[in-house]
Amino acid sequence: MADYSCTSCTLIPSFNEQGDLLFFSDEITIIDCLKTRFTVTFDERTKEVSLSYRSKEEAKEIVTQIEEVLFTGTDRPSLFGAWRDREENQVSSWVLFPKFKKRIQEHIYLEIITDGLFTHHLQPIFSLHTDRVFGYEFLLRPLEGVLHFHPGKLFGMSQETGLQSLLDSQARRSSIRAGADRLARGEKRFINFLPSSIYDPHHCLETTFREVERSGVDPEDLVFEVVETEDIKDTDHLKEIFNVYRNHGIQVALDDIGSGYSTLERMEELCPDYGKVDRGLIHNCFADEEKKKKLEAIREKGEQLGIELLAEGIEKKEEADFVKSLGFHYVQGYYLGKPNYYPLPNKTTKSF
Structure with missing residues (x-):
């Protein structure tokens, strides 16, 4: 049988x-x-x-x-x-x-997943200390002129068909290759992953680490970022994933802090290298007293734990200025640069 x-x-x-x-x-x-x-x-x-x-x-x-x-x-x-x-x-x-x-x-989506028929667009992340590009987040997108798809539907279909782990693995390795081709050593590459797709980190991440070695990427340039689209019930399992990444010289990030399941307690329990603060908290934060209090609490907790904080969804200069005044380390959003196939051309600095 x-x-x-x-x-x-x-x-x-x-x-x-x-x-x-x-x-x-x-x-x-x-x-x-x-x-x-x-x-x-x-x-x-x-x-x-x-x-x-x-x-x-x-x-x-x-x-x-x-x-x-x-x-x-x-x-x-x-x-x-x-x-x-x-x-x-x-x-x-x-x-x-x-x-x-x-x-x-849905055999078209099946083909996209199994054959890795996608690419990645890079969204810049700026350092508020240097006003320069610190790194890029890799976002999965369709290959031009091949099979068009909506990324959200592709990930949804992968969950419905039991192909979520395969897609997540394909996307991680593809991101590593794209970073090796397009970025210089020293530029951070933030790569998303779904914790539920990694059953045994020692086994499931083996192909990821082999890709790092094969591509000649410095592990210190990699940051693997938890995508918080689901309630992570097994925190110990996620800690083990983090430990396996770190044992290979790779840093980790927790997404959407301040919203949904990414509470301050979760941030303290997991203690990632980077904490990405939810865009909902960032939107018009400079004019919202309740958001100011929440962001201040996150800043205090991050400082206490030694976590570097990144504000996502920056769409206005006032938002960037406010999180900088709080002591945040990095910012990312459409005000600074939209996702693109290539890194930012001739635009590696930004005044805040």
């Missing part, structure tokens, strides 16, 4: 125009139903059912029909799906049918 466990960030074979859809279930009645209702090949050894398809559209029709036959009402049978690339004779990772169906239906 095949291994039906999650393969996390493992690369999977291409979903080509022709191939085989494979299905397995511990419920023998489900297999019998597939054998009765569809033209299939049944493997007595593995107990797997395979259906041939001659186009991606036909594959989409097949999974839709299977859903209509098996997933009726509230019934949710335990059915796993995968596909086989005939050219390479490779089988994709096995996942439960709902995720498998989504992979087939």
